[in-house]
Amino acid sequence: MIEIEGITKRYGDITVVDDVSMVIEPRSVTVIVGTSGSGKTTLLRMINRLVEPSAGAIRLDGADNRSLPGYELRRSIGYVIQGHGLFPHRTVAENIATVPLLLGWDSERIRARVEELMSLFQLDPAEFASRYPHELSGGQQQRVGVARALAAGPNVLLMDEPFGALDPIIRTKAQEDLLAIQKRLGTTIVLVTHDMEEAVHMGDRIAVMDGGRLLQYDTPDRILAHPASTFVDTLVGASEKPFRLLSLGRVGDAVEEGRAEGEPIADDASQRDALAELLWSGRPALPVRNANGRLIGRVTVDGLVRLAACPA
Ligand SMILES: Nc1ncnc2c1ncn2[C@@H]1O[C@H](COP(=O)(O)OP(=O)(O)OP(=O)(O)O)[C@@H](O)[C@H]1O
Incomplete structure (x- = not known):
């Protein structure tokens, strides 16, 4: 469980995340949506402390996320960004092994884990383990990025526009695959996106942000049927609502x-x-x-x- 309590981030006089409180249930997918600059990425990055809050607290399974040094905390939380951020001069296997190596796993355990994840993500180890990122398609790179984030078995996976660089067909497949893997591993996912379709499809709950504030935090069907404001109604796409309801x-x-x-x-x-x-x-x-x-x-x-x- 992730408990976010009165979390605030200010840069000088400007408040970019403003007193946000929400509880994210374990093994659920929470999607953060909102206009550009509404504070989505900043909120996400305060969970793994890539951004330090100005006020408020975040607890992971009851423990304050400041009880560990930031770099240690981040080894226990998966993080995937748009364009995946793979290391270009490391092979697929080396990329996936990054965090287990930092954690000091022995080489046999790392080898077994890399093979397991590659199979889970439908990347044949014999074919792909020794390839470099530039020798993969965009969809394959994206899968390696997610496999790397899951390598040490984190309970929590943070994803910032993880499918942003994929074409629509691969994107749908990548979303389906991620949901199947999430169900199997029981990972808690917090995902930032601009794409309302993706939010409704993937989210157990959707958090709608504007100007640093959390406007509504609810299930997709309730957000579609009972938007908290005209802004939320417009953001979820008033004209698309019937089709989004049917897609659920x-x-x-x-x-x-x-x-x-x-x-x-x-x-x-x-x-x-x-x-x-x-x-x-x-x-x-x-x-x-x-x-x-x-x-x-x-x-x-x-x-x-x-x-x-x-x-x-
Ligand atoms: N290090 C920083 N210093 C000053 N302002 C910042 C800093 N990082 C972010 N901001 C500002 O905070 C606001 C929120 O940024 P954030 O990246 O969280 O928004 P976002 O909702 O994720 O936007 P987008 O959808 O465009 O990625 C923006 O106005 C941004 O300019």
Whole structure:
């Protein structure tokens, strides 16, 4: 658990993070969004003390984050930035081994950990371990950056625009992969992004910042349905809200009785994908299949339109 209490950062007369308090649950994904200059990065960097606060406190699992020297604290917290910041003259394996080496792990343990992480991130060690960052694609570099941040098994992973440099298709895959790995490892993730779509897709909770203040901190569906102010409403994209609500729901939760013609859609697809398919193919309903391939009913345009309306 990360407890942020009245955290404030001032540079001279200017307050860039202003009395922010929030509690981040363990094993959750919290996404910080806001306009440029609203203090997102500064807030994130006060968690691992790359920035020292002017006032307030941050506790990690009950311990004040000032109880350790900053460099020691940072070895226990993963950190990923846009463009990943890999060391260009170190191989993939050496990059991933950075923190375990600093922690004095023996070479066999490091080798095993590097192989485990490379496999987890779908990078064949035989092919990639001895390559240098410039010999990788952008998506592969990004995966190495996250693998490096997770190498020493931190409970907390801080990510600043981690997918910013990826094209939209690789970006979606990278988000999916990260969520799967996060669930498997139980890591608590705090992620900064400009991309509301990413925030709604990835966040268990979203923190909305403006001018250094925390305007709203809530689940994506509550932020979409009950924005705390017109600013939040505009930021989350008023015109996109119905589609964002649908992207949170699974087809399995919109199944109606009955039959429909054509290729079935999987029950774990998003409701947004189902609506897109229905509109694109000009059909009023699609059959739905479960993970075993059995048909379990249908999903209809009318049903999805009802779900896209503002919840009471
Ligand atoms: N070292 C510093 N000295 C003075 N001002 C700073 C310093 N670091 C950041 N700031 C200011 O603090 C404000 C918040 O910056 P921060 O990087 O946290 O914003 P952000 O929300 O992450 O922005 P962006 O989305 O553009 O990255 C900005 O106005 C920035 O200019």
